[in-house]
Amino acid sequence: MSWPDEFGRLSAVFLPILLNFTFQGAHCELVVSPAGPTLVNALAGSNVTLAVTFGGATDPAVTWFMAGLPVVTWTINSGAPPDIDEDRRQVLRIETNGSLSFVNVPLGYTSNYTIEIIKSGLGKAVTAFTLKVFDVIQNVILGTQSGSAQEGTDQFTLQHSMLQGVVEQQTWFFNGMEIKSNSRHFVGEKSLVILNPNRSDTGRYTVLLTNPFSSVTTDINITVLYGPDTPILEARPARPFYVTGDSLSISCQADGFPPPTADWAFGSQTLFSLQGVLNLTHVQTSQGGNYTCTLINGETRKKRQQISILNIYERPAGDPVCSLQSVNNVDLRYYCQWSGGTPQAQLSFPALSNTSSGAGNLSLTFTASHDLDGKTVTCMADHPVEQNNCSITAGSPRMFLPAVGTTVDSTGQIVVTIHCVSEASPQAVVSWSNGSEAGPSMPPYQISRDTTQLEIRDYNVSNFLLHIYSCTCRNPLGSQRREIQLRGPSISDSSLFTNHNGTIVTLTWEVPPTSIVTGFDIQMKGPDSLSRNRNGTQTRGSSNGFQTILPKPGSARSADIFNLDPKLIYMFRVIPKARMTEGLPTEVHRIGPGEGLSGSAIAGIAAGIPCALLLLILLGGLIYFCVYWNKNKSRPTRYPVSRAVEKAVTTPTETTPHNLLTGGMRPPDYNRIQQTPSERSVALPAFRPPLPVRVATTV
Incomplete structure (x- = not known):
């Protein structure tokens, strides 16, 4: 008990006595007072006495109360023994002066004690004592009430216990600093309560237990479990996007105790990671997306998740392609395409429109005009991996030359194909006419699906020569028209080449563009000529005329003749044919000794010799005349x-x-x-x- 408490008790006893003497004079009155301190500390097992003195009467009746209950009653100096509570006779003793003694006082006798003295005619006198019985503090244990401390919980409690001892005072310390009750701490009878603990409460906690007979200090290290905090995801190398084939790593880290473990997932797929680091090698576009990192505190089982968005791009294949199409032969539709890739490339025609754009494909339609004829338009293709472009130029049909081809079908008909294609952008549409007849479409005429080709069939080549065919190439920007007059089988030019030893010759020839030719006969005149029998075998023989030694198809433009004797003279020519109709043969090509002089050359030389002699005679006469005149x-x-x-x-x-x-x-x-x-x-x-x-x- 503190000194103020003891002073209060003494005041309560002596103040009535003092007042009584003050107001009543020297009147004799029964009094009782402590003969020592009213707060008595005793060690358990020791003897202790609550000593009193009384006056004003002799042999008064004394009663001791323990916590308000009488435990001893006795009249001083009477022959009768004291009346002591049966359960307390081993401990309590009353002295002749009325004091109360305790023998081997147990711990349970700590209480408030009151003595009351009564004397007939003199009234009653009372005084009070406090007895505290202590034991030596031993084997103090400091621990937690509810397991580990966790950040974010309402409270965390530290409490102490001991094998024996009575604590009069406890003092708590955190890292050497005293803790008192405040907004975050509450000091209880045997505990310290930490309200809303956090990671800063991690440290060394100490409790000091004292009583008048002993003092014990015990400490404990407390770690407040926390985390994981918000995960921090970091990709290396750090880039806004990655290209297919790249390699990278993504780390997932967060503060926490104990250190949290990381699990990675891509969609529903769990990925292997090493200490929170996810390694990705040779990535593909299919690996782009959301990667989820889950951090787990192994003690608290708390989890935190964070998502990393991985952009994996792939360049579109090839290069952008620009094209131009005709719409109803009136409008122009510009196309730009750069398909594939991740993501799709953004396309635009800045020269045509400042607002229109598309992803992967773009088309813009405009009315054809002279301003667009010959104008080059560029398509800008913007992709995160690469910027590219392509260009297209609109143009009206240009002048062109029709191409004529000739074949023979399975029925023996001559098939003449006229092909009209004009350089134009967009591609020109071809229309046909036969004299006054527009667009022949019935047999023997047939127009191809793309209208660029007219096919004519007939058995007689002369029937092809009766008409003038016209083709008109047209697109929205203009048109070009050409007329085609077919001609019979003919060859425009030919030549002959020999190898170095004269055993092989090569004939080449050219055919006029509009000539109808289904084949060629290679003819030779000379000794040991090659001829072909009806059964198709080749035989040799001598002839003074040309003989066909080799047939060639209409597509051929050269022929090789082998096994020639360089010492003999051979003559060659080529005859064009339209089925059974033959055209004019080519000039005759001669090889062999003296092959440098043709027949016409020899005739020219024979005619030139007399002329040369006459010229020499005239020249001699002129010289003589000049000499004579000079003399x-x-x-x-x-x-x-x-x-x-x-x-x-x-x-x-x-x-x-x-x-x-x-x-x-x-x-x-x-x-x-x-x-x-x-x-x-x-x-x-x-x-x-x-x-x-x-x-x-x-x-």
Whole structure:
């Protein structure tokens, strides 16, 4: 008991006595008072006395109360023994002065005791004591009331117990700091309650137990279990997306105690991970999606989940493809396609529209106009892995040349195919006409499904030559028209080549584009010619005319002839055929000794020899004439000159030469010109002209 409590008890006893003496004077009154402390601490098993003194009367009756119940009654100095509670006779003793003694006081005698003294005529006197019986504190155990401490629970309780001892005071400490009751802690009689524990409450807890006879300190380490916290997912290498074939790892970590374990799942599939790390190698698009990490606290069994979205992309195959189509031969429809890939590429035609776009496929339709003719439009293809593009140019049909092909069907009919294709974008639609007949569609005419081909059938090649066929290629941007006049079997050009030793020759030829040809006969003239019997076997023989040695189909444009003798002369030609109708043969090609001179060349040489001889004779005569004229030109003029000449010519001594003789030219030597050949052959005497004489002539 504390000192204030003891002071209060003493005041309660002495205050009435003091007041009684104050107000009644020195009147004699029965009193009882403690002879020692009213709060008595005793060690269990020891002897202790609650001592009192009384006055005001002799031999009063004394009664001791324990917790309000009488346990001992006795009249002091009477011959009768004290009346002691039967259950307490081994412990309680009353002294002659009225004090109460305890022999080997047990722990159970801790209580409030009151003594009451009564004397007839004098009233009653009372005083109170408190007895606390203690035992030495031993074997103190500190533990938890409800297992492990967990973060997030309402409370967690620490409590102590001991084998023996009575605790008068307990003090709690956390990591050496005293704990008092507050908003988070409540100190009970034998416990410490932690309200709303968290991970910061992890540490060392100590309890100090004391009584007047002993003191014991006991501690315990408490770990507050917590977590897992929100999982942190991290992919390495960190990228917004991955491409098929990449490898990566995803870690799943979170704070918690004990450290949580991680489980990975993809859809309903559980994945193996090592310490929370999921390794993915050579990923495919099928592995893209949501990966769920579940963290589990092994002690608390609490779970936390987090989802990682893995984007795995694949580049679309190939490159974007642009195309253009005609809609009712009026509108243009632009297409752009880059199919496949994950995700699909976003497509757009910026030059045509700023708002239209599509995923994987895109089509835009516009009315055909001259502005679109020849305009190149680019499709932009945007994919996370790669950006690409393609272009398409719209164009009206261009000038074209029809192609003619000829075959023979199983019935023996000649099949002529006219193919008209014009370079155009979009592809031009072909329409046909036969003279005044538009679009022939009945036999013998047949138009292919794509309208680019007209097929004509007949047995007689001449029937093909009666009409002029027209094809018109048209798309929304314009049209082109061509007329085709078929012609009979013919060859436009041919040539012949030999190998280095002259044993093999190769004939090549060209066919006009509109010629109807179903086959070719390769003919040869010369010794040991090859010929074909009716049964199809080849035989050899000599002939002065051409013989067919090798038939070729209408598609052939060359033929090889083997086993030729380079010492002999061979002649070859090719005859075009339209079934049984033959065309004009090609020129004759000759090989063999002197093969460089053809028949026409030989005839030309024979005719040129006399002409050459005549030309040589004329050239010789011209040379002789020139020499003769040159000699006569150098002969000197004979003197004296005739009088007529002297009279007609006046020669001044100083005259200016004619302007035609300037530049170093000399006048001709007329004397030399008039000489005879014999005179010109010898040296002439020196001649000095006479002095000039003026001559006057009167006519």
